Amino acid sequence: MNKPLLHIIKVGGHLIDDQQRLAVFLNLFATLPSVTNTGTPIYKLLVHGGGKMATQLSEQLGVSAQMVEGRRITDSETLKIVTMVYGGYLNKQLVVQLQQLGCNALGLTGADGNSVLAHKRVNASIDYGWVGDIDQVNNSLFKTMIEAGITPVVAPLTHDHKGHLLNTNADTLAQELAVSLSSLYTTSLLFTFEKEGVLAELSQEDSVLSNIKPEEYHNLKAAGKIFAGMVPKLDNAFKALEAGVNKVVIGKAEKLHELIQGIAGTTLTK
Amino acid sequence: MNKPLLHIIKVGGHLIDDQQRLAVFLNLFATLPSVTNTGTPIYKLLVHGGGKMATQLSEQLGVSAQMVEGRRITDSETLKIVTMVYGGYLNKQLVVQLQQLGCNALGLTGADGNSVLAHKRVNASIDYGWVGDIDQVNNSLFKTMIEAGITPVVAPLTHDHKGHLLNTNADTLAQELAVSLSSLYTTSLLFTFEKEGVLAELSQEDSVLSNIKPEEYHNLKAAGKIFAGMVPKLDNAFKALEAGVNKVVIGKAEKLHELIQGIAGTTLTK
Numbered sequence: 001m002n003k004p005l006l007h008i009i010k011v012g013g014h015l016i017d018d019q020q021r022l023a024v025f026l027n028l029f030a031t032l033p034s035v036t037n038t039g040t041p042i043y044k045l046l047v048h049g050g051g052k053m054a055t056q057l058s059e060q061l062g063v064s065a066q067m068v069e070g071r072r073i074t075d076s077e078t079l080k081i082v083t084m085v086y087g088g089y090l091n092k093q094l095v096v097q098l099q100q101l102g103c104n105a106l107g108l109t110g111a112d113g114n115s116v117l118a119h120k121r122v123n124a125s126i127d128y129g130w131v132g133d134i135d136q137v138n139n140s141l142f143k144t145m146i147e148a149g150i151t152p153v154v155a156p157l158t159h160d161h162k163g164h165l166l167n168t169n170a171d172t173l174a175q176e177l178a179v180s181l182s183s184l185y186t187t188s189l190l191f192t193f194e195k196e197g198v199l200a201e202l203s204q205e206d207s208v209l210s211n212i213k214p215e216e217y218h219n220l221k222a223a224g225k226i227f228a229g230m231v232p233k234l235d236n237a238f239k240a241l242e243a244g245v246n247k248v249v250i251g252k253a254e255k256l257h258e259l260i261q262g263i264a265g266t267t268l269t270k
Numbered sequence: 271m272n273k274p275l276l277h278i279i280k281v282g283g284h285l286i287d288d289q290q291r292l293a294v295f296l297n298l299f300a301t302l303p304s305v306t307n308t309g310t311p312i313y314k315l316l317v318h319g320g321g322k323m324a325t326q327l328s329e330q331l332g333v334s335a336q337m338v339e340g341r342r343i344t345d346s347e348t349l350k351i352v353t354m355v356y357g358g359y360l361n362k363q364l365v366v367q368l369q370q371l372g373c374n375a376l377g378l379t380g381a382d383g384n385s386v387l388a389h390k391r392v393n394a395s396i397d398y399g400w401v402g403d404i405d406q407v408n409n410s411l412f413k414t415m416i417e418a419g420i421t422p423v424v425a426p427l428t429h430d431h432k433g434h435l436l437n438t439n440a441d442t443l444a445q446e447l448a449v450s451l452s453s454l455y456t457t458s459l460l461f462t463f464e465k466e467g468v469l470a471e472l473s474q475e476d477s478v479l480s481n482i483k484p485e486e487y488h489n490l491k492a493a494g495k496i497f498a499g500m501v502p503k504l505d506n507a508f509k510a511l512e513a514g515v516n517k518v519v520i521g522k523a524e525k526l527h528e529l530i531q532g533i534a535g536t537t538l539t540k
Contacts, residue, residue, distance in 0.1 A: 060330075060331055061330055061331075080359060083358055083359050083362050083363075084354035084355065084358040084359045085354065085358070086358075087357075087358045087359075087361075087362050088353055088354040088355070088356075088357045088358015088359060088361075088362075089350060089353050089354045089357075089358060091357075091358075092353050092357050092358075092379055092381060092382075092427070092435060093353075095379075095381045095382055096381040096429050096433055096434065096435050097433050099381055099384055099429060099431055099433075100431060100432055100433035104383060104384055105381075105382070105383075106378070106382040106383040107379075107381075107382050108376070109362055109365075109377075111362060111365045111366040111369055111375075111377075112362075112365055112375070112376040112377050113374060113375075113376040113420055114369055114374055141418075141420075144414065144418050148411075148414050150383055150411075157362070159366050159369060161369060161370060162370055163366055163367050163369075163370035164366065165362060165366050
C-alpha cells in the first residue's frame with residue numbers, strides 16, 4: 001500500500017512581513033489538493049520563520065540584537081521576545097488566517113506536545129545562547145494531528161525537556177521534520193522564497209534549473225555555478241534526500257501549486 | 271460504564287506573576303493522579319489568565335490600557351500585545367515547565383484547531399473592541415488530544431472564524447470548556463486563587479464554607495453574607511452546574527490536590 005503523501009512547507013520571514021503576499025500564499029496553502037487521483041491522502045504541514053518583527057520589538061524595548069556568523073545570539077531577553085513574536089503573534093496570525101480559509105490549522109512550538117526535542121547548542125568558541133540543535137521529532141504526535149484533519153503550523157522554537165525553549169533555525173526545523181516523518185509518509189520538503197528557484201544565471205530569473213540530481217549538483221558546485229548563499233541550503237537538501245525525504249522543491253511562494261506539481265521551481269531528487 | 275473524569279483547572283494572573291508560587295502549583299498539577307481507585311481515567315486541562323505582563327509591555331510600548339467596567343478594551347494594538355503575551359510567552363512558559371515535569375502539555379488558543387469559536391462582543395453602549403463571547407467548544411479536538419495523553423493548556427484567546435483573534439475572559443473560558451466537555455466526561459471545574467475558598471467571614475481565612483448547595487447560596491446571598499466580588503463568580507458557577515458540570519471547586523492554588531479530594535476549598539454541587 002502506498003504511504004500517504006506529506007508536504008512540509010517552509011515559509012520565510014520575507015513573506016511573513018508582507019501582509020498581501022502572505023495572504024496570497026496562505027490561500028494557495030489552504031487550497032492544496034487533499035487527495036491524489038488514485039485516492040492516496042495528501043497531508044500538509046507549515047513551518048514558518050521569523051521576519052523582522054522580533055528585531056523591531058527588540059529595538060522598541062531597548063534589547064540590542066547580536067548576530068554572530070549570521071545567527072542571532074539568543075540571550076534571555078531575546079528568547080522572551082522571540083517566544084512572544086514567533087510562538088505568539090506570528091504563529092497565531094497564520095493559524096487564525098488559515099482557519100478563516102477553512103484550513104484547520106493548529107500552531108505549535110517544539111515544546112507543545114513535546115513535538116520537537118532539542119539541546120542547547122554546544123560550541124567551544126561561541127556561546128549562541130538559547131539556541132537549539134534538534135534531537136528528535138515526535139512522529140506520533142504529528143501523525144495523530146494530521147490524521148485527525150489538523151494542519152500543524154510550527155514556529156521555529158524547540159525545547160530541551162529541562163524547562164527551556166530554544167530558538168531554532170526554521171529551515172533546519174523543516175528539514176528535520178521532513179526526515180523524521182519520512183518513516184510514515186512520502187514526504188516533499190518545500191522551501192519557498194522570493195526567487196523562482198535555483199538559477200543557472202543569478203541575474204536571469206528565467207534561468208531556473210528545473211531538476212537537479214546529486215551528481216549534477218556536484219558538478220555545478222565544482223564549476224562555481226551555484227550562488228554561494230544557496231550552497232548550504234542545497235547541501236542540506238541533498239542530505240535530507242539521503243535521509244529518506246522523497247523530494248525537495250525550492251521556489252517562489254506564490255507558485256506553491258506549481259512547485260508541488262513540478263512545473264515551477266527547482267526539484268531536487270536522488 | 272462510568273465516564274472518564276476531567277478536571278478543568280483555571281489558574282489566574284496573580285500566580286502567573288509569581289515564579290515561585292507558579293512552580294509549586296505546576297508541580298502539583300503535573301502530579302495529579304491519572305486514574306481512580308476503580309480504574310477510571312482522570313484527565314486534566316489547564317486554562318490560564320493573563321497577569322500583569324501585558325499591561326507592563328503595553329506601557330513599555332506606549333500603548334495605553336483602557337478599562338471599562340473592569341474589562342480591558344482590546345484595540346488592535348492591545349490585541350497584538352495580548353496575543354504575544356497570553357498566546358506566546360505565558361502559554362509557552364507553562365508548557366515548557368510542565369514538559370520538564372513530565373506532563374505532556376500542549377498550548378492552544380481558541381484559534382488552534384478551531385478549539386474555541388466565539389464572536390466579537392456586540393454591545394450597544396460600549397465598544398469592547400476585539401473581545402470575544404464564546405459560541406462553541408470543539409469537543410472532538412479536546413477528546414483526541416486528551417485521550418492521546420496530551421494535557422491542553424489554553425490561553426484566554428478565541429477566534430471568530432473570520433480571521434480575528436478575540437480576547438476572552440479566562441474564567442468564562444474555563445467554564446465554557448467545562449460545560450461543553452461535560453457531554454464526554456464527568457467534569458470538575460476548579461477556580462484556583464489566592465484565598466482558601468469562599469469565606470463566611472471575609473477577614474477570617476479559616477472560615478471557609480466547605481460545601482455550598484444552590485438553596486444555601488441563595489440564602490447566604492440574600493443575607494449579604496457573600497463578598498460582592500465573589501457573587502458573579504458564584505452565580506456563574508451555579509449556572510455551570512445547571513448546565514452539566516459535576517462540581518465546581520474554589521480555593522488556593524497551592525492546595526490543588528486537597529481541592530480535588532474535597533478536603534480544602536469550597537465545593538459547589540447541585
